[in-house]
Amino acid sequence: MWYPAFTTGAPTGEVVDLESAKLFLRVDGDDEDSFIAGAIAAAIQHVESYTGTRLLEQTVELRAGAFADLNHLPIGPIRSISAITYLDFQGVAQTMAPERYSLCGAGLERGIRPAFAVTWPSTWRVADALTVTAIVGYGEAEIPAPVKQAILLLLGDYYTNRQDTVIARGGSPAPMPNGVETLLANFRLFG
Structure with missing residues (x-):
């Protein structure tokens, strides 16, 4: 039986940088940088948890x-x-x-x-x-394009549906946006 992995050497680099995220979201200005940075981190954590992988080395x-x-x-x-x-x-x-x-x-x-x-x-x-x-983990330049796209789709959902994304009505987790599971299908660890 395995226990959850414990990170002893933190990753360096970025899976999705703030500038790319803002471009994807079509956001100008710096007013929402803090929210977007937090949403990027949440999307990455969600993808890592769903796939059983670590994205950065x-x-x-x-x-x-x-x-x-x-x-x-x-x-x-x-x-x-x-x-x-x-x-x-x-x-x-x-x-x-x-x-x-x-x-x-x-x-x-x-x-x-x-x-x-x-x-x-x-x-x-x-x-x-x-x-x-x-x-x-992957090297920063090795992260598969479908994984990055899935993170951007999650980010877009978090940005657009700020209150509804994490918990849907009835207290159950909201489903992932269309396409995210498909994009991650070949990058998911089972077992």
């Missing part, structure tokens, strides 16, 4: 209970694995040598497997015995 820690959990990593896109630490059968923290494992899979569906002729060590029986430190 950053370092995260992933925690799990067993080496079997490494077959499928719960976040993407994985750029590299920086470290795997675990609590051995005596409860002592150990760091696994990089030559003892490898990243497998492609695209968003990635996992970690033991190297040839290597078996995973025994771990302490606790829910967070493993910690994987990984570099995830």
Whole structure:
């Protein structure tokens, strides 16, 4: 079982900059810059949550209970694995040598497997015995165009429907604007 990813190295760069957002929204002037910047951040967070990805390159820690959990990593896109630490059968923290494992899979569906002729060590029986430190996300220039467009569509919806977007009548979340789910379909991590 995986716990939610914890960001240890914050991303740098911008997925959608303020100027591009204002151009998309057809906004002149600076009066609403603060609102638009907040709406950009909310749209990015919404897309990351919906897709199970991180858009900008950053370092995260992933925690799990067993080496079997490494077959499928719960976040993407994985750029590299920086470290795997675990609590051995005596409860002592150990760091696994990089030559003892490898990243497998492609695209968003990635996992970690033991190297040839290597078996995973025994771990302490606790829910967070493993910690994987990984570099995830796209480079600023690599963010797929459909993902950026989905963020802009969400931003447009947030801008136009300020009060109705987050919670619809009856207390349930409002649906995403037309096209957003379709734009994100190929960039969503399942599992």
